[in-house]
Amino acid sequence: MAGTTPDVYASNTASGSEAGRVAGDRGAGGVGAGERRRVWVGLAGVVVIFGLLAGLWLYVPAYRPNDEASHVAYARELSRGRLPRIDRPIDPAGDARLGRVLAGRDPVHRTIWTANHPPLFYGLVAGPLRWGVAVGRPLWGVQAARLVSVGLAALGLVVVALVVLELVPGRPQLAVAAAGLAGLLPSFVSVSPRVYNDSLAFVTTMAVVWAVVVVLVRGLTPARVGWVAVAAGVAALSRASGLLVAALAVLGVGVAGWRAGRGRGRWRRVAAVVGWAGLVGLAVGLVAGWWYVRNRVLYGDLTGSQALLAQFNREPGPGMWDLATDPTFWRQVQERLWRLEPDAVRPGPVGRWLWWLGVVPVVGLLVAGVGWLRQGARWADPGRVWALAVGVGLLGVLVGSMVQLVGHGHQAHARYLFPGLVVVGLAAAVGLAALPGGRRGLPTAAMLTAMTAVNLYVWTRHLDVIGVAEPSRPVVAAVLALVAVGLGTVAVALWRLSPAYSRPAGGSG
Numbered sequence: 001m002a003g004t005t006p007d008v009y010a011s012n013t014a015s016g017s018e019a020g021r022v023a024g025d026r027g028a029g030g031v032g033a034g035e036r037r038r039v040w041v042g043l044a045g046v047v048v049i050f051g052l053l054a055g056l057w058l059y060v061p062a063y064r065p066n067d068e069a070s071h072v073a074y075a076r077e078l079s080r081g082r083l084p085r086i087d088r089p090i091d092p093a094g095d096a097r098l099g100r101v102l103a104g105r106d107p108v109h110r111t112i113w114t115a116n117h118p119p120l121f122y123g124l125v126a127g128p129l130r131w132g133v134a135v136g137r138p139l140w141g142v143q144a145a146r147l148v149s150v151g152l153a154a155l156g157l158v159v160v161a162l163v164v165l166e167l168v169p170g171r172p173q174l175a176v177a178a179a180g181l182a183g184l185l186p187s188f189v190s191v192s193p194r195v196y197n198d199s200l201a202f203v204t205t206m207a208v209v210w211a212v213v214v215v216l217v218r219g220l221t222p223a224r225v226g227w228v229a230v231a232a233g234v235a236a237l238s239r240a241s242g243l244l245v246a247a248l249a250v251l252g253v254g255v256a257g258w259r260a261g262r263g264r265g266r267w268r269r270v271a272a273v274v275g276w277a278g279l280v281g282l283a284v285g286l287v288a289g290w291w292y293v294r295n296r297v298l299y300g301d302l303t304g305s306q307a308l309l310a311q312f313n314r315e316p317g318p319g320m321w322d323l324a325t326d327p328t329f330w331r332q333v334q335e336r337l338w339r340l341e342p343d344a345v346r347p348g349p350v351g352r353w354l355w356w357l358g359v360v361p362v363v364g365l366l367v368a369g370v371g372w373l374r375q376g377a378r379w380a381d382p383g384r385v386w387a388l389a390v391g392v393g394l395l396g397v398l399v400g401s402m403v404q405l406v407g408h409g410h411q412a413h414a415r416y417l418f419p420g421l422v423v424v425g426l427a428a429a430v431g432l433a434a435l436p437g438g439r440r441g442l443p444t445a446a447m448l449t450a451m452t453a454v455n456l457y458v459w460t461r462h463l464d465v466i467g468v469a470e471p472s473r474p475v476v477a478a479v480l481a482l483v484a485v486g487l488g489t490v491a492v493a494l495w496r497l498s499p500a501y502s503r504p505a506g507g508s509g
Contacts (some may be wrong), residue, residue: 035172035497042176042493043161047154049448049486050183050192052479053455054150057193059463059471062142063101070114071122071195072098072129072142077112079126083294084115086304086311095138108312116304118291120237121197124148129195142195149199153192156203157183159210160422163391166213167384167426173497174429177444180490181361181432182425184451186354186458187337187414198415201239205419207231208245209394212252213387220256220276228253229280233287240303241419243292244397246284250277252390259383305408314409323403329412333402334358336414339458354454360447364431364438371434395420441494449487 063069073090077083090110092099102110125145132141160182161175168174182188192199211228218224232249235242254277261269292302299307323329338354395417402416417424432443463470470476 038493038497039161039165039172039175042490042497043158043179045486045489045493046157046176046180046183049180049452049483049490050157050189051150051154052483052486053184053189053452053459054153054193056456056459056471056479057190058143058146059468060466061468062097062139064466065194065196066109067114068142068195069098069101070112071197072145073112074114074117074119075122075126075129075145075195076133078119078122079130083119084112085298086111086113086115086308088112088115094133094136097139111311113308113311116295116299116308117197117239118237118242118288120234121200121239124152124200125195145195146193149195150193152199152203153183153188156199156206159203159206160425163206163210163213163422164426164429166210166217167387167391171433173441173444173494174426174433176490176493176497177429177432177441178422178425180425180444180448181428181451182421184448184455185337185421185424186339186451186455188418188421189455190458190462191415191418196415197239198418201235201241202418202421204231204235204238204242205245205394206422208235208249209391209422212249212390215256216252216259216387216390217381217383219383220253220260225253225276225279229283230287232280233283236284236288237291241398241401241416242288243284243302244401245394245419246280246288248390248394248397250280250284251393252386253277253280255386255390259386305405305410309409316409317407320403320407323407329406331355333412333414333417336412337417338454357447357450357454358428360435360443361428361431364434364443365427366431368430368434391420391423391426395423440498441491444494445487445491448490452483452487 063072069090074084076091077088088111089107090098090102090112092102125148128144128148129138129141132138132144157179161179164175164178165172208228208231211224211231215224215228228249232242232246235245235249254273257273257276258269261272264272295302295304298304301307317323318326334355338357398417398420402412405416406412428447429444432438432447433441435443437443460470471479
Protein backbone atom coordinates (compact mmCIF):
# COMPACT_ATOMS: atom_id res chain seq x y z
CA MET A 1 0.00 0.00 0.00
CA ALA A 2 1.12 3.55 -0.69
CA GLY A 3 1.86 4.52 2.87
CA THR A 4 4.21 1.62 3.58
CA THR A 5 7.88 2.00 2.78
CA PRO A 6 9.87 -1.22 2.34
CA ASP A 7 13.28 -1.36 4.01
CA VAL A 8 15.69 -0.44 1.24
CA TYR A 9 18.69 -2.16 2.74
CA ALA A 10 17.18 -5.15 4.50
CA SER A 11 17.23 -8.66 3.06
CA ASN A 12 13.74 -8.92 1.63
CA THR A 13 11.65 -12.09 1.59
CA ALA A 14 8.49 -12.90 -0.33
CA SER A 15 5.69 -15.24 0.63
CA GLY A 16 3.37 -17.79 -0.99
CA SER A 17 3.53 -18.79 -4.63
CA GLU A 18 5.07 -15.44 -5.57
CA ALA A 19 7.97 -16.19 -3.23
CA GLY A 20 8.55 -19.52 -4.87
CA ARG A 21 8.53 -18.03 -8.34
CA VAL A 22 10.86 -15.18 -7.37
CA ALA A 23 13.26 -17.43 -5.50
CA GLY A 24 13.28 -19.89 -8.35
CA ASP A 25 14.57 -17.58 -11.05
CA ARG A 26 16.80 -15.23 -9.08
CA GLY A 27 20.45 -15.22 -10.05
CA ALA A 28 23.55 -14.66 -7.94
CA GLY A 29 22.83 -10.94 -7.74
CA GLY A 30 19.39 -11.55 -6.23
CA VAL A 31 17.46 -10.36 -9.32
CA GLY A 32 15.26 -12.77 -11.24
CA ALA A 33 15.52 -13.35 -14.98
CA GLY A 34 12.13 -11.71 -15.65
CA GLU A 35 13.04 -8.74 -13.51
CA ARG A 36 16.36 -8.39 -15.30
CA ARG A 37 14.57 -8.22 -18.64
CA ARG A 38 12.27 -5.48 -17.34
CA VAL A 39 15.25 -3.59 -15.97
CA TRP A 40 16.99 -3.74 -19.34
CA VAL A 41 13.83 -2.58 -21.12
CA GLY A 42 13.51 0.34 -18.72
CA LEU A 43 17.20 1.17 -19.13
CA ALA A 44 16.81 1.11 -22.90
CA GLY A 45 14.06 3.70 -22.53
CA VAL A 46 16.28 5.86 -20.31
CA VAL A 47 19.18 5.68 -22.77
CA VAL A 48 16.91 6.55 -25.71
CA ILE A 49 15.49 9.60 -23.93
CA PHE A 50 18.94 10.73 -22.83
CA GLY A 51 20.44 10.19 -26.27
CA LEU A 52 17.71 12.14 -28.02
CA LEU A 53 17.84 15.06 -25.60
CA ALA A 54 21.64 15.15 -25.71
CA GLY A 55 21.54 14.89 -29.50
CA LEU A 56 19.54 18.11 -29.67
CA TRP A 57 22.59 19.91 -28.28
CA LEU A 58 24.55 19.00 -31.39
CA TYR A 59 22.79 22.01 -32.95
CA VAL A 60 24.88 24.28 -30.74
CA PRO A 61 27.80 25.45 -32.93
CA ALA A 62 31.24 24.01 -32.30
CA TYR A 63 33.40 25.86 -29.75
CA ARG A 64 30.40 27.70 -28.37
CA PRO A 65 31.25 26.49 -24.86
CA ASN A 66 34.45 28.40 -24.07
CA ASP A 67 36.51 25.36 -23.08
CA GLU A 68 35.62 23.17 -26.06
CA ALA A 69 38.21 24.78 -28.35
CA SER A 70 40.97 23.93 -25.91
CA HIS A 71 39.79 20.34 -25.48
CA VAL A 72 39.58 19.86 -29.26
CA ALA A 73 43.03 21.37 -29.76
CA TYR A 74 44.45 19.01 -27.11
CA ALA A 75 43.08 15.96 -28.94
CA ARG A 76 44.34 17.20 -32.30
CA GLU A 77 47.81 17.72 -30.88
CA LEU A 78 47.71 14.20 -29.46
CA SER A 79 46.69 12.83 -32.86
CA ARG A 80 49.93 14.30 -34.19
CA GLY A 81 51.93 12.48 -31.51
CA ARG A 82 52.47 15.49 -29.24
CA LEU A 83 51.50 16.10 -25.61
CA PRO A 84 50.80 19.85 -25.29
CA ARG A 85 51.47 22.16 -22.35
CA ILE A 86 48.90 24.51 -20.86
CA ASP A 87 50.63 27.54 -22.41
CA ARG A 88 50.84 26.13 -25.95
CA PRO A 89 48.92 28.29 -28.47
CA ILE A 90 46.04 26.58 -30.27
CA ASP A 91 46.80 25.87 -33.92
CA PRO A 92 43.60 26.44 -35.95
CA ALA A 93 45.15 25.15 -39.18
CA GLY A 94 42.46 23.64 -41.40
CA ASP A 95 39.60 24.81 -39.16
CA ALA A 96 38.22 28.15 -40.29
CA ARG A 97 35.57 28.36 -37.57
CA LEU A 98 38.15 27.75 -34.85
CA GLY A 99 40.28 30.52 -36.32
CA ARG A 100 37.36 32.95 -36.18
CA VAL A 101 36.56 31.98 -32.59
CA LEU A 102 40.17 32.46 -31.48
CA ALA A 103 40.43 35.83 -33.22
CA GLY A 104 38.05 37.35 -30.69
CA ARG A 105 39.95 36.12 -27.64
CA ASP A 106 42.82 37.46 -25.60
CA PRO A 107 46.14 35.58 -25.90
CA VAL A 108 45.76 33.56 -22.70
CA HIS A 109 42.47 32.12 -23.96
CA ARG A 110 44.07 31.02 -27.22
CA THR A 111 46.07 28.32 -25.46
CA ILE A 112 45.50 24.64 -24.74
CA TRP A 113 44.89 25.37 -21.07
CA THR A 114 43.21 21.97 -20.61
CA ALA A 115 46.56 20.23 -21.17
CA ASN A 116 46.85 19.56 -17.44
CA HIS A 117 44.17 16.86 -17.81
CA PRO A 118 45.20 13.21 -18.29
CA PRO A 119 45.24 12.15 -21.96
CA LEU A 120 42.88 9.16 -22.12
CA PHE A 121 39.78 11.02 -23.31
CA TYR A 122 41.77 12.95 -25.88
CA GLY A 123 43.19 9.74 -27.24
CA LEU A 124 39.65 8.40 -27.70
CA VAL A 125 38.43 11.42 -29.68
CA ALA A 126 41.68 12.13 -31.51
CA GLY A 127 40.73 9.82 -34.39
CA PRO A 128 37.38 11.45 -35.26
CA LEU A 129 38.86 14.93 -34.95
CA ARG A 130 41.84 14.13 -37.15
CA TRP A 131 39.53 12.49 -39.68
CA GLY A 132 37.43 15.66 -39.89
CA VAL A 133 40.48 17.78 -40.67
CA ALA A 134 41.79 15.21 -43.15
CA VAL A 135 38.58 15.25 -45.23
CA GLY A 136 38.34 19.04 -45.11
CA ARG A 137 35.33 18.98 -42.76
CA PRO A 138 36.77 19.74 -39.32
CA LEU A 139 33.35 20.42 -37.83
CA TRP A 140 32.24 16.91 -38.80
CA GLY A 141 35.08 15.66 -36.65
CA VAL A 142 33.91 17.82 -33.74
CA GLN A 143 30.38 16.45 -34.05
CA ALA A 144 31.74 12.88 -34.19
CA ALA A 145 33.77 13.54 -31.04
CA ARG A 146 30.65 14.94 -29.36
CA LEU A 147 28.82 11.71 -30.21
CA VAL A 148 31.63 9.71 -28.59
CA SER A 149 31.13 11.78 -25.45
CA VAL A 150 27.37 11.12 -25.51
CA GLY A 151 27.99 7.40 -25.89
CA LEU A 152 30.34 7.36 -22.91
CA ALA A 153 27.76 9.16 -20.76
CA ALA A 154 25.03 6.70 -21.84
CA LEU A 155 27.28 3.77 -20.94
CA GLY A 156 27.82 5.36 -17.54
CA LEU A 157 24.06 5.39 -16.94
CA VAL A 158 23.95 1.64 -17.58
CA VAL A 159 26.67 1.15 -14.97
CA VAL A 160 24.68 3.30 -12.54
CA ALA A 161 21.86 0.77 -12.83
CA LEU A 162 24.30 -2.11 -12.25
CA VAL A 163 25.57 -0.43 -9.08
CA VAL A 164 22.04 0.00 -7.74
CA LEU A 165 21.19 -3.63 -8.56
CA GLU A 166 24.14 -4.70 -6.40
CA LEU A 167 23.20 -2.37 -3.56
CA VAL A 168 19.46 -3.15 -3.46
CA PRO A 169 18.76 -6.33 -5.45
CA GLY A 170 15.32 -6.63 -3.87
CA ARG A 171 14.27 -3.33 -5.47
CA PRO A 172 15.15 -3.55 -9.20
CA GLN A 173 12.75 -0.69 -9.91
CA LEU A 174 15.26 1.59 -8.20
CA ALA A 175 17.94 0.70 -10.75
CA VAL A 176 15.88 2.07 -13.65
CA ALA A 177 14.73 5.06 -11.62
CA ALA A 178 18.25 5.99 -10.43
CA ALA A 179 19.67 5.84 -13.97
CA GLY A 180 16.82 7.98 -15.31
CA LEU A 181 16.94 10.56 -12.54
CA ALA A 182 20.71 10.93 -12.88
CA GLY A 183 20.74 10.89 -16.67
CA LEU A 184 17.99 13.45 -17.26
CA LEU A 185 19.46 16.09 -14.98
CA PRO A 186 19.59 19.07 -17.35
CA SER A 187 23.22 19.97 -16.67
CA PHE A 188 24.26 16.36 -17.35
CA VAL A 189 22.30 16.29 -20.61
CA SER A 190 23.74 19.60 -21.84
CA VAL A 191 27.36 18.87 -20.89
CA SER A 192 27.54 15.31 -22.24
CA PRO A 193 27.46 16.31 -25.94
CA ARG A 194 30.49 18.56 -25.58
CA VAL A 195 34.07 17.60 -26.36
CA TYR A 196 34.82 17.54 -22.63
CA ASN A 197 36.34 14.73 -20.58
CA ASP A 198 33.46 14.71 -18.07
CA SER A 199 31.64 11.84 -19.78
CA LEU A 200 34.70 9.60 -19.61
CA ALA A 201 35.28 10.58 -15.98
CA PHE A 202 31.65 9.68 -15.26
CA VAL A 203 31.71 6.21 -16.83
CA THR A 204 35.12 5.28 -15.42
CA THR A 205 34.09 6.41 -11.94
CA MET A 206 30.91 4.35 -12.21
CA ALA A 207 33.04 1.36 -13.21
CA VAL A 208 35.19 1.80 -10.11
CA VAL A 209 32.16 2.16 -7.86
CA TRP A 210 30.58 -0.96 -9.35
CA ALA A 211 33.79 -2.99 -8.94
CA VAL A 212 34.22 -1.87 -5.32
CA VAL A 213 30.57 -2.57 -4.51
CA VAL A 214 30.89 -6.09 -5.95
CA VAL A 215 33.95 -6.76 -3.78
CA LEU A 216 32.22 -5.49 -0.64
CA VAL A 217 28.90 -7.24 -1.32
CA ARG A 218 29.95 -10.55 -2.87
CA GLY A 219 33.32 -10.96 -1.23
CA LEU A 220 36.97 -10.48 -2.02
CA THR A 221 38.62 -12.61 -4.73
CA PRO A 222 41.78 -11.97 -6.79
CA ALA A 223 39.71 -11.51 -9.97
CA ARG A 224 37.39 -8.95 -8.37
CA VAL A 225 40.29 -6.99 -6.90
CA GLY A 226 41.87 -7.07 -10.35
CA TRP A 227 38.79 -5.44 -11.82
CA VAL A 228 38.94 -2.74 -9.13
CA ALA A 229 42.62 -2.12 -9.87
CA VAL A 230 42.12 -1.81 -13.63
CA ALA A 231 39.07 0.44 -13.27
CA ALA A 232 40.83 2.69 -10.75
CA GLY A 233 43.87 3.05 -12.99
CA VAL A 234 41.72 3.99 -15.98
CA ALA A 235 39.74 6.47 -13.87
CA ALA A 236 42.96 8.16 -12.73
CA LEU A 237 44.02 8.49 -16.38
CA SER A 238 40.65 10.04 -17.32
CA ARG A 239 40.54 13.13 -15.12
CA ALA A 240 42.26 14.42 -11.99
CA SER A 241 39.15 13.58 -9.93
CA GLY A 242 40.03 9.97 -10.75
CA LEU A 243 42.76 10.20 -8.13
CA LEU A 244 40.09 10.73 -5.48
CA VAL A 245 38.11 7.81 -6.91
CA ALA A 246 41.22 5.63 -6.87
CA ALA A 247 41.85 6.52 -3.22
CA LEU A 248 38.32 5.41 -2.33
CA ALA A 249 38.88 2.20 -4.31
CA VAL A 250 41.97 1.49 -2.21
CA LEU A 251 39.93 2.15 0.93
CA GLY A 252 37.06 -0.07 -0.23
CA VAL A 253 39.36 -2.99 -1.03
CA GLY A 254 41.07 -2.48 2.33
CA VAL A 255 37.71 -2.74 4.11
CA ALA A 256 36.87 -5.88 2.13
CA GLY A 257 40.24 -7.37 3.05
CA TRP A 258 39.67 -6.65 6.73
CA ARG A 259 36.22 -8.20 6.68
CA ALA A 260 37.48 -11.25 4.77
CA GLY A 261 40.14 -11.85 7.44
CA ARG A 262 37.70 -12.44 10.30
CA GLY A 263 38.84 -15.32 12.45
CA ARG A 264 42.51 -14.71 11.74
CA GLY A 265 45.01 -12.93 13.92
CA ARG A 266 45.08 -9.15 13.95
CA TRP A 267 48.40 -8.84 12.18
CA ARG A 268 47.41 -11.32 9.50
CA ARG A 269 44.33 -9.20 8.84
CA VAL A 270 46.44 -6.05 8.68
CA ALA A 271 48.82 -7.76 6.27
CA ALA A 272 45.88 -8.80 4.08
CA VAL A 273 44.51 -5.26 4.04
CA VAL A 274 47.88 -3.77 3.12
CA GLY A 275 48.46 -6.41 0.47
CA TRP A 276 45.11 -6.17 -1.32
CA ALA A 277 44.82 -2.39 -1.05
CA GLY A 278 48.46 -2.04 -2.06
CA LEU A 279 47.79 -3.96 -5.27
CA VAL A 280 45.14 -1.44 -6.25
CA GLY A 281 47.41 1.49 -5.40
CA LEU A 282 50.27 -0.08 -7.35
CA ALA A 283 48.06 -0.55 -10.42
CA VAL A 284 46.98 3.09 -10.30
CA GLY A 285 50.60 4.18 -10.05
CA LEU A 286 51.67 2.01 -12.98
CA VAL A 287 48.79 3.09 -15.22
CA ALA A 288 48.51 6.79 -14.41
CA GLY A 289 51.36 7.77 -12.12
CA TRP A 290 53.59 8.95 -14.96
CA TRP A 291 51.06 11.61 -15.91
CA TYR A 292 50.91 13.19 -12.47
CA VAL A 293 54.70 13.11 -12.18
CA ARG A 294 54.79 15.00 -15.49
CA ASN A 295 52.37 17.61 -14.12
CA ARG A 296 54.49 17.95 -11.00
CA VAL A 297 57.64 18.52 -13.06
CA LEU A 298 56.03 20.96 -15.50
CA TYR A 299 53.68 22.91 -13.25
CA GLY A 300 54.75 22.31 -9.67
CA ASP A 301 51.73 20.27 -8.50
CA LEU A 302 50.01 17.03 -9.45
CA THR A 303 47.04 18.61 -11.24
CA GLY A 304 48.56 21.81 -12.62
CA SER A 305 45.79 23.86 -11.04
CA GLN A 306 48.09 26.42 -9.43
CA ALA A 307 49.83 27.07 -12.74
CA LEU A 308 46.44 27.62 -14.38
CA LEU A 309 45.42 30.12 -11.72
CA ALA A 310 48.65 32.02 -12.32
CA GLN A 311 48.21 31.85 -16.11
CA PHE A 312 44.72 33.36 -15.91
CA ASN A 313 45.62 35.77 -13.07
CA ARG A 314 42.76 34.52 -10.94
CA GLU A 315 42.45 35.69 -7.38
CA PRO A 316 41.64 33.26 -4.57
CA GLY A 317 37.96 33.09 -3.69
CA PRO A 318 36.31 32.89 -0.27
CA GLY A 319 37.71 30.46 2.28
CA MET A 320 36.47 26.88 2.32
CA TRP A 321 34.62 27.35 5.59
CA ASP A 322 32.93 30.51 4.31
CA LEU A 323 31.76 28.68 1.18
CA ALA A 324 30.68 25.56 3.06
CA THR A 325 28.47 27.62 5.37
CA ASP A 326 27.08 29.97 2.70
CA PRO A 327 23.48 29.03 1.73
CA THR A 328 23.69 31.23 -1.37
CA PHE A 329 26.62 29.21 -2.70
CA TRP A 330 24.76 25.92 -2.28
CA ARG A 331 21.62 27.33 -3.88
CA GLN A 332 23.71 28.37 -6.88
CA VAL A 333 25.21 24.88 -7.13
CA GLN A 334 21.72 23.38 -7.03
CA GLU A 335 20.52 25.81 -9.70
CA ARG A 336 23.42 24.93 -11.98
CA LEU A 337 22.60 21.24 -11.74
CA TRP A 338 19.20 22.08 -13.22
CA ARG A 339 20.39 24.34 -16.03
CA LEU A 340 23.52 25.13 -18.03
CA GLU A 341 27.04 25.86 -16.88
CA PRO A 342 27.61 29.40 -15.57
CA ASP A 343 29.54 30.32 -18.74
CA ALA A 344 26.53 29.67 -20.95
CA VAL A 345 23.40 31.85 -20.78
CA ARG A 346 21.38 33.27 -17.95
CA PRO A 347 18.58 30.94 -16.85
CA GLY A 348 15.71 33.40 -17.22
CA PRO A 349 12.83 33.83 -14.76
CA VAL A 350 11.62 30.22 -15.09
CA GLY A 351 15.11 28.74 -14.90
CA ARG A 352 15.73 30.26 -11.49
CA TRP A 353 12.98 28.12 -10.01
CA LEU A 354 13.68 24.78 -11.69
CA TRP A 355 15.83 23.51 -8.84
CA TRP A 356 12.75 23.35 -6.62
CA LEU A 357 11.84 20.12 -8.42
CA GLY A 358 14.61 18.54 -6.40
CA VAL A 359 12.62 19.16 -3.23
CA VAL A 360 10.09 16.48 -4.22
CA PRO A 361 12.39 13.46 -3.75
CA VAL A 362 13.78 15.04 -0.58
CA VAL A 363 10.27 15.01 0.89
CA GLY A 364 10.01 11.37 -0.14
CA LEU A 365 13.31 10.59 1.57
CA LEU A 366 11.92 11.99 4.81
CA VAL A 367 8.88 9.73 4.41
CA ALA A 368 11.15 6.75 3.68
CA GLY A 369 13.26 7.55 6.73
CA VAL A 370 10.23 7.61 9.00
CA GLY A 371 9.06 4.27 7.60
CA TRP A 372 12.51 2.75 8.05
CA LEU A 373 12.68 3.85 11.68
CA ARG A 374 9.23 2.40 12.33
CA GLN A 375 10.46 -0.95 11.01
CA GLY A 376 13.28 -0.98 13.52
CA ALA A 377 16.03 0.66 11.43
CA ARG A 378 17.80 -2.64 10.77
CA TRP A 379 20.72 -2.96 8.36
CA ALA A 380 20.73 -6.60 7.32
CA ASP A 381 23.87 -6.76 5.17
CA PRO A 382 27.07 -5.09 6.48
CA GLY A 383 28.69 -5.46 3.05
CA ARG A 384 26.02 -3.31 1.44
CA VAL A 385 26.26 -0.81 4.25
CA TRP A 386 29.98 -0.48 3.58
CA ALA A 387 29.34 -0.26 -0.16
CA LEU A 388 26.78 2.51 0.34
CA ALA A 389 29.25 4.30 2.62
CA VAL A 390 31.84 4.25 -0.17
CA GLY A 391 29.33 5.86 -2.56
CA VAL A 392 28.33 8.53 -0.07
CA GLY A 393 32.00 9.10 0.72
CA LEU A 394 32.71 9.63 -2.97
CA LEU A 395 30.00 12.28 -3.22
CA GLY A 396 31.32 13.96 -0.09
CA VAL A 397 34.87 14.01 -1.44
CA LEU A 398 33.67 15.48 -4.75
CA VAL A 399 31.74 18.20 -2.95
CA GLY A 400 34.73 19.00 -0.77
CA SER A 401 37.01 19.10 -3.80
CA MET A 402 34.65 21.49 -5.58
CA VAL A 403 34.55 23.80 -2.56
CA GLN A 404 38.34 23.77 -2.45
CA LEU A 405 38.62 24.59 -6.16
CA VAL A 406 36.16 27.47 -5.86
CA GLY A 407 38.07 28.74 -2.85
CA HIS A 408 41.22 28.79 -4.98
CA GLY A 409 39.57 30.83 -7.70
CA HIS A 410 37.97 28.24 -10.02
CA GLN A 411 34.35 28.24 -11.20
CA ALA A 412 31.71 26.22 -9.32
CA HIS A 413 30.97 23.93 -12.27
CA ALA A 414 28.12 21.50 -11.64
CA ARG A 415 29.92 18.91 -13.79
CA TYR A 416 32.47 18.42 -11.04
CA LEU A 417 29.74 16.50 -9.20
CA PHE A 418 28.75 14.18 -12.06
CA PRO A 419 30.82 11.22 -10.80
CA GLY A 420 28.65 11.27 -7.66
CA LEU A 421 25.33 11.12 -9.53
CA VAL A 422 24.89 7.44 -8.69
CA VAL A 423 24.29 8.42 -5.06
CA VAL A 424 22.07 11.35 -6.02
CA GLY A 425 20.06 9.18 -8.39
CA LEU A 426 19.60 6.38 -5.86
CA ALA A 427 18.58 8.79 -3.11
CA ALA A 428 16.07 10.48 -5.41
CA ALA A 429 14.71 7.09 -6.53
CA VAL A 430 14.22 5.96 -2.93
CA GLY A 431 12.50 9.22 -2.08
CA LEU A 432 10.09 9.12 -5.02
CA ALA A 433 9.31 5.44 -4.37
CA ALA A 434 8.20 6.36 -0.85
CA LEU A 435 5.54 8.79 -2.08
CA PRO A 436 1.94 7.74 -2.84
CA GLY A 437 1.95 5.58 -5.95
CA GLY A 438 5.67 5.01 -5.57
CA ARG A 439 5.37 1.23 -5.55
CA ARG A 440 4.08 1.43 -9.13
CA GLY A 441 6.67 4.04 -10.11
CA LEU A 442 4.14 6.81 -10.71
CA PRO A 443 6.04 9.65 -8.97
CA THR A 444 9.25 8.60 -10.74
CA ALA A 445 7.54 8.55 -14.14
CA ALA A 446 6.07 11.99 -13.44
CA MET A 447 9.46 13.35 -12.37
CA LEU A 448 11.17 11.99 -15.48
CA THR A 449 8.49 13.60 -17.64
CA ALA A 450 8.99 16.91 -15.86
CA MET A 451 12.77 16.66 -16.25
CA THR A 452 12.33 15.99 -19.97
CA ALA A 453 10.23 19.14 -20.27
CA VAL A 454 12.88 21.10 -18.35
CA ASN A 455 15.57 19.85 -20.72
CA LEU A 456 13.55 20.99 -23.72
CA TYR A 457 12.97 24.40 -22.11
CA VAL A 458 16.69 24.87 -21.33
CA TRP A 459 17.65 23.81 -24.86
CA THR A 460 15.19 26.11 -26.66
CA ARG A 461 16.09 29.04 -24.44
CA HIS A 462 19.79 28.50 -25.09
CA LEU A 463 19.33 28.38 -28.87
CA ASP A 464 17.19 31.52 -28.72
CA VAL A 465 19.76 33.46 -26.70
CA ILE A 466 22.73 32.51 -28.90
CA GLY A 467 20.72 33.16 -32.07
CA VAL A 468 20.70 29.65 -33.54
CA ALA A 469 17.58 28.41 -35.32
CA GLU A 470 15.95 25.27 -34.03
CA PRO A 471 15.83 22.17 -36.25
CA SER A 472 12.97 21.87 -38.72
CA ARG A 473 9.55 21.06 -37.32
CA PRO A 474 9.49 17.50 -38.72
CA VAL A 475 12.81 16.79 -36.97
CA VAL A 476 11.58 18.22 -33.68
CA ALA A 477 8.29 16.33 -33.99
CA ALA A 478 10.13 13.06 -34.65
CA VAL A 479 12.38 13.62 -31.63
CA LEU A 480 9.43 14.43 -29.38
CA ALA A 481 7.58 11.33 -30.58
CA LEU A 482 10.55 9.09 -29.84
CA VAL A 483 11.04 10.74 -26.45
CA ALA A 484 7.38 10.05 -25.66
CA VAL A 485 7.90 6.40 -26.62
CA GLY A 486 10.94 6.27 -24.36
CA LEU A 487 9.04 7.78 -21.44
CA GLY A 488 6.22 5.29 -21.96
CA THR A 489 8.70 2.41 -22.04
CA VAL A 490 10.27 3.54 -18.77
CA ALA A 491 6.87 4.04 -17.12
CA VAL A 492 5.73 0.54 -18.14
CA ALA A 493 8.99 -0.97 -16.90
CA LEU A 494 8.64 0.80 -13.55
CA TRP A 495 5.03 -0.38 -13.26
CA ARG A 496 5.86 -4.00 -14.11
CA LEU A 497 8.83 -4.06 -11.75
CA SER A 498 6.62 -3.18 -8.79
CA PRO A 499 5.69 -6.82 -7.94
CA ALA A 500 9.40 -7.35 -7.24
CA TYR A 501 8.97 -5.31 -4.07
CA SER A 502 8.89 -8.01 -1.44
CA ARG A 503 7.68 -8.00 2.11
CA PRO A 504 10.25 -6.30 4.38
CA ALA A 505 11.98 -8.64 6.78
CA GLY A 506 10.13 -8.50 10.04
CA GLY A 507 7.54 -6.09 8.73
CA SER A 508 4.43 -6.01 6.62
CA GLY A 509 4.18 -4.97 3.03
